[in-house]
Amino acid sequence: MGEKIIIEPVTRVEGHGKVSIHLDADGHVTDARLHIVEFRGFERFIQGRPYWEAPVLVQRLCGICPVSHHLAAAKAIDQLVGVDPADLPPAAEKLRRLLHYGQIFQSHALHFFYLAAPDLVFGLDAPAAQRHVLAVAAAQPELAKQGILMRKFGQEIIRAVAGKRIHGTAARPGGMFDTFQPGDQKAFLEGTPTMPGIDTMVEWAQASVAFFRTYHAEHQAWLDTFAAYPSAHLSMLAPDGSLDLYDGRLQAIDAAGGLLLDLATDDYQTAFLEGVEPWSYMKFPFLRHLGREEGWYRVGPLARLNVCQRLSTPLADAELQVFKAYTSGMPNGMTMHTHWARLIELLHAAEVMRDLLRDPDLGRGERVAQGTPRQKGIGILEAPRGTLIHHYEIDDKDLITRCNLIVSTTHNNEAMNRAVRWVAQNVLDGKSEISEPMLNQVEVAIRAYDPCLSCATHALGQMPLILELYDHQGNCIDTRVRD
Numbered sequence: 001m002g003e004k005i006i007i008e009p010v011t012r013v014e015g016h017g018k019v020s021i022h023l024d025a026d027g028h029v030t031d032a033r034l035h036i037v038e039f040r041g042f043e044r045f046i047q048g049r050p051y052w053e054a055p056v057l058v059q060r061l062c063g064i065c066p067v068s069h070h071l072a073a074a075k076a077i078d079q080l081v082g083v084d085p086a087d088l089p090p091a092a093e094k095l096r097r098l099l100h101y102g103q104i105f106q107s108h109a110l111h112f113f114y115l116a117a118p119d120l121v122f123g124l125d126a127p128a129a130q131r132h133v134l135a136v137a138a139a140q141p142e143l144a145k146q147g148i149l150m151r152k153f154g155q156e157i158i159r160a161v162a163g164k165r166i167h168g169t170a171a172r173p174g175g176m177f178d179t180f181q182p183g184d185q186k187a188f189l190e191g192t193p194t195m196p197g198i199d200t201m202v203e204w205a206q207a208s209v210a211f212f213r214t215y216h217a218e219h220q221a222w223l224d225t226f227a228a229y230p231s232a233h234l235s236m237l238a239p240d241g242s243l244d245l246y247d248g249r250l251q252a253i254d255a256a257g258g259l260l261l262d263l264a265t266d267d268y269q270t271a272f273l274e275g276v277e278p279w280s281y282m283k284f285p286f287l288r289h290l291g292r293e294e295g296w297y298r299v300g301p302l303a304r305l306n307v308c309q310r311l312s313t314p315l316a317d318a319e320l321q322v323f324k325a326y327t328s329g330m331p332n333g334m335t336m337h338t339h340w341a342r343l344i345e346l347l348h349a350a351e352v353m354r355d356l357l358r359d360p361d362l363g364r365g366e367r368v369a370q371g372t373p374r375q376k377g378i379g380i381l382e383a384p385r386g387t388l389i390h391h392y393e394i395d396d397k398d399l400i401t402r403c404n405l406i407v408s409t410t411h412n413n414e415a416m417n418r419a420v421r422w423v424a425q426n427v428l429d430g431k432s433e434i435s436e437p438m439l440n441q442v443e444v445a446i447r448a449y450d451p452c453l454s455c456a457t458h459a460l461g462q463m464p465l466i467l468e469l470y471d472h473q474g475n476c477i478d479t480r481v482r483d
Contacts, residue, residue: 003027004475005428007439019442020279021424027431032424034417034446036282043403051080051377051394055171058390058405064110064452066167067103067158068383071096071246072390074171075379079266080394082371083174085247091365092175098356099161099170100246100381105201105349106154107384108301108342111450112208113147116339119444120215124222125437143211146204150346153188153201157353160184175368188357198354202315205347209319212340227335227419227445230255232287232296233303234411236265236382241309243348245382251307252287252297257331261287265380268389274406284413285406296414299386300449301341306331311344313351319344335419338448383408385450409451419445 008018022031042061049057055073059066074096075085085093118131121139137144155165161180162168170176191197216223234252238244250268252261261271275284275292286295297303305324311317323344326332332341356362379390386408393402409416423442428434 005434005439007442019420019446021420021428021442027429029421029424029429032417032421033279034413034420036280043405046403047400049400051077051392051398051400052173054390054392054400054403056167056169059167061405061407062452063166065103065107065383065385067099067162068381068388069390070162070168070171071100072379072381072383072388073392074173075247075381076377076390076392077171077173078379079377080374080392081173082373083369084371087369087371089175089366089369091361091363092367092369094356094359094362095161095176095180095367096171097246098180098353098362099158101349101352101356102154102157102161104154104245104384105346105353106151106158107450108346108349109147109151109154111384112339112342112346113144113151115447115450117143117147119440119447120339124441124444128436128440131440146207149196150201150204150208152195153198154349156195157188160188172368174370175366178363178367180363182363185357185362188353198350198357202347202350202354205343205350206315209340209343209347212343213322216340223336224334226441227422227448228333229335229418229422230331230333231298231415231418232260233306233331234261234297234299234387235304235307236380236387237308238312242312243304243308243310243382244312245349247381250380250387253307253331255331255333257329260290266378268378268380269391272406274410280413282413283406283410285411286414297411298415299408299411300338300384301345302332302335302338303386304382305341305344311348313348313355315351316344316348319347335445335448338450342450385409385452386411407452409449412449412451416446416449416451419448 003023005021005023006018018035020033020035021029024030042058046054046057054077055070058073059070061069078084078088088096113136114133117136118126118133121136122130133144158168159165162170163179170179189197191200232252232254234250236244236248237251238248248265250261250263250265250271251259254260263271271288272285273288275286277284284292284296286292287297288295305320311320323332323340375395376393377391381388388408389404389406391402391404392400395401420442423445427438427441431438
């Protein structure tokens with residue numbers, strides 16, 4: 001008799017979702033899907049609100065990456081008042097970049113040390129009771145301490161620039177509020193009794209990359225093959241081909257490194273369409289000219305390091321060259337190498353913050369620009385999880401008439417579904433008994449993308465996982481629920 005496995009909820013990711021795995025009468029996998037089962041509707045209820053409220057409202061999508069939504073909305077609102085990124089006063093742009101890279105830094109530290117490390121430190125077969133950050137702290141106390149303090153440093157950067165660690169208010173139409181103080185700059189450079197300074201953050205970020213490279217050398221076989229598959233990749237780049245997480249052009253490459261897309265962010269609508277499925281609230285974006293079947297892609301750390309040619313900071317750029325040399329310069333489709341890419345970005349963010357904190361003009365000078373108002377604004381940046389798009393249109397009363405949000409996890413929807421299918425077909429297929437460690441491997445594949453499902457569906461809640469097992473007749477014969 002065939003079966004259908006349900007994993008619900010998926011753990012150690014943000015939001016609500018489930019996985020269903022369909023088996024035929026002989027126990028072989030016929031399909032596997034990641035279902036996003038919650039809905040909030042931000043795109044709808046933000047309509048009718050004054051446009052200047054958007055940067056504050058939309059960051060309530062999520063408590064994990066509110067800064068990303070705040071700044072993407074701010075870039076869009078800038079355009080509504082006639083200010084393009086090049087028109088932003090230097091002090092305002094530097095403060096936004098400091099805020100943004102502080103968010104990247106704390107988010108990457110949170111994901112790797114709190115969410116991914118338990119699987120890497122203890123292995124895929126470790127009992128569920130051991131796969132958590134406290135167990136990592138007991139087994140690797142120095143690693144855990146550094147991870148906790150790195151996240152704290154990033155959060156304190158956010159607090160200093162935005163007023164609060166979560167849901168602060170920093171950006172205003174055409175610029176920034178006057179929140180960052182000279183004393184803050186000195187504290188981050190030199191450190192405090194409870195928090196080391198930026199030079200230590202750079203050193204620890206280097207050590208984190210070295211940790212993963214050593215781990216990879218010892219576990220190469222499974223890291224290189226687990227949920228690995230070719231794909232296209234999308235990222236934002238600076239004009240010189242280096243990675244820019246705050247502003248730039250959109251570029252996509254195929255699995256062989258060929259150029260698929262290169263356009264200004266304001267033209268994004270000409271390049272993308274979004275597919276839908278009846279079994280998920282999350283859409284499936286794809287490149288218009290390639291179609292739904294061939295036009296899907298990945299975003300996030302792995303995609304960004306595949307697309308970019310260099311990093312603007314020397315230590316991270318050296319690590320990028322090692323990363324690219326591992327695949328002889330070809331795009332890397334190894335899902336678990338996303339953790340490696342994420343740690344290289346962690347180092348890059350630390351170096352960028354160090355450069356900004358040393359800048360004597362940080363936070364000094366004019367912070368607001370003016371322009372000729374428009375009725376459409378588009379703001380795109382690279383959030384921790386990948387490319388984030390905010391698009392607003394307003395009427396003659398300055399009220400929002402249209403809001404379109406395409407978040408990082410939505411971009412990765414097809415990629416995550418393919419990762420789930422890979423695990424189902426390579427780990428669960430034909431097994432007479434499905435064990436808890438096997439089910440954890442489904443989560444490991446999803447977790448590599450660091451999904452924020454609340455953002456992706458504009459949905460509410462913490463992220464549990466439901467896994468359902470269906471027989472060949474469509475009957476649910478087994479359910480696993482994990483809180």
